[in-house]
Amino acid sequence: MSAPVVVWLRRDLRVEDHPAFAAAAAHGGPVVPLFVVDPELVRALPSDGALFDFQAACLADLEAGLQRRGGGLIVRTGPPVDVVPAVAREAGAVAVIFQADTDPYARARDAAVVRALHAQGTRAQMLPPELLVAPDAVAPRGGGVYRVFGAYRRAWARQVKPLPAPTPRRLHTPPLPSEPLPTAARLGKTRAPMRWAIAPGETAARHRWAAFLREGLAAYADRRDRLDLDDATSRLSPHLRFGTIAVARLWADLQDALADPARHRGAARFVEELAWRDFFHHLLHHVPTLAERSLRPDFDTFPWENREDLFAAWTEGRTGEPLVDAALRQLVTTGWIPNRARLVAASYLVKQLLVDWRWGERFFRRYLLDGDLAANAGNWQWVAGSGVDPRPLRIFSPARQAARFDPTGAYRRAWAPEPREALVDAAARAAEFRARYRRWHADLRR
Ligand SMILES: Cc1cc2nc3c(=O)[nH]c(=O)nc-3n(C[C@H](O)[C@H](O)[C@H](O)COP(=O)(O)OP(=O)(O)OC[C@H]3O[C@@H](n4cnc5c(N)ncnc54)[C@H](O)[C@@H]3O)c2cc1C
Incomplete structure (x- = not known):
């Protein structure tokens, strides 16, 4: 049997349409789905504890999805630069596969993890981030960053978009020690009582998207700004934030909707919003100080x-x-x-x-x-x-x-x-x- 492969999960908390799981399954050996609780990130994020509970609920759904396929989720706490190589060694893994991120902290962290993996002879495979167009795939003439959406949008439209990755039917995870899910209480984060507007997890994301395709998309262009109408928009943003649904899945389904005259306008408008999402990641990729300093x-x-x-x-x-x-x-x-x-x-x-x-x-x-x-x-x-x-x-x-x-x-x-x-x-x-x-x-x- 082939040697194990670690899939390091971050903003892609799902099993379906997951490029790293597809790549890991192609190895044909055991798969170690790993989530690392990074104490530095927990400390630095301005988030209320409710966000961590939401993330923990997404992880619980992911764990259930992995278990249904014969696998499991390994949770560890510590600096990723230490934990990821250590888990790879414990598992005897030949490779660690993960998706890139545009966040400046994440990019520096990932570069350090890749160096540490290479130093111990483990292969690191970084796949493109959860976007339709990678942040550095387009550039204005002369290079650099687009500062006007219209120009970016035209270049974005010309790029080939990713297809949903095949979902492995079975996964085998070797027995490795794991910690409980990182809830706000476990992380020592205060948590204001919150009634989440959106249900967490991959299962909820898929249901929400299916319902929106059926009932919301046709009128989306006309209703999206109406505050007095319930469910005028997809409410998928937390799912896109945590990767509980693949943006490539949205794109694939939107192609069908674009071909349907009743839903064409709504689908075209939705595509526009996904382009805005990519645009801001393109911007952050080139301007890491986006939250600290004015672009002007x-x-x-x-x-x-x-x-x-x-x-x-x-x-x-x-x-x-x-x-x-x-x-x-x-x-x-x-x-x-x-x-x-x-x-x-x-x-x-x-x-x-x-x-x-x-x-x-x-x-x-x-x-x-x-x-x-x-x-x-x-x-x-x-x-x-x-x-x-x-x-x-x-x-x-x-x-x-x-x-x-x-x-x-x-x-x-x-x-x-x-x-x-x-x-x-x-x-x-x-x-x-x-x-x-x-x-x-x-x-x-x-
Ligand atoms: C001041 C301000 C702060 C915002 N902060 C965030 C944020 O932290 N995270 C976030 O995901 N969105 C943010 N947005 C963008 C937008 O408001 C939300 O993405 C959207 O309201 C989410 O609801 P939805 O999923 O129902 O959107 P839908 O209308 O259904 O749109 C579908 C998807 O397109 C993307 N999208 C839509 N509008 C935008 C936009 N203007 N910019 C970037 N992506 C967009 C989102 O991923 C969204 O889920 C912010 C907008 C403003 C004006």
Whole structure:
């Protein structure tokens, strides 16, 4: 029998359509599915404990899926640079297979793990990340990074997309010691009570996608911004974040939907959103400081007001602006909010409360089940006007956004029903932002 192979699982917590499991199965020997709890990552992530419980629930479903196929999941705690080579030695593995990541911390970690594996004579096989187009597969003329979505999108469209990998029917995992699943309690993380908006795990992801293909996709283009309609969007973002569904599976199914006249428009719009997802990973790949510094470097000198009291009111959903309060309350209660609510809440923090976008970016990542450095920082910078496609003077009026996207008021009634006086006058503060921006911009030019 062939020697074992380790599959190191990170943001790909599933068995189906999994390129690393397919590659491991091709070896024909035992497979060691390994999840490493990295204490440094646990410490550094701004996430609330609820995110770790969500991850643990995804791992439980993955473990069940592996066991149904005759395998098992090995969980170990420690720095990956030590743990991954150690498990490979214990198992007598010839290779470790894993998918790349665009996160700067992950890239440095992976490079160190690859060096350690090579040093002990174990082969390291790094597969492309969970994206439709790898971050370095496209580049503007002269190389580097795209800063405008439209140009990126055209190059992205020309790239061949991955096919779903074949799912192994049987796996054999050699008996190795394993630890309990890393729940928030085990990791010593505090956890605010949360009613997850999305059910965790691969099984739930597949059901959700099947239901959305059947019932949601046809009207997606028209309904995706409506806050008062339940299930107007796929709610797959946490699944894409944890890799409990393969983006290649979405792409394959979308090809069928594109060929169906009833679903073509919805499918085309959905493809657009997946292109945005890849775009922000392309950006993070080239600009590792995306969450720390404005893409437009001069923007970091903008004179924010940064009032702690207004920021606290925003985080606690008590600004008195019903749509903004509804968004923040939904976020901390369920770990997810629709894109339109994110846009309005983010724009309000930056352009009406005059708070630095980085404060909001970090707060969102603490609670979002889909919290992702690339998508979160990229979108916050887009809203602030400091990033790609910059339009710093575009300011959303929460009242007008509410009338347009929550016309029945159901969203505001569900999350922020009580009348409250607004802490600031949104229109006056927007005017203040514009005036500040123009003064600051004129000073820069002098
Ligand atoms: C301020 C702000 C912060 C955000 N932070 C995150 C984040 O941390 N993680 C995250 O996954 N998305 C983030 N988004 C993007 C978007 O809001 C969510 O991806 C989307 O709301 C998830 O819901 P859904 O799965 O139902 O989306 P759908 O409308 O069903 O879209 C399908 C998928 O496309 C991708 N997608 C959709 N819109 C975007 C977008 N604007 N940028 C990147 N990818 C997109 C997501 O993977 C999503 O799951 C943020 C947007 C804003 C404005």
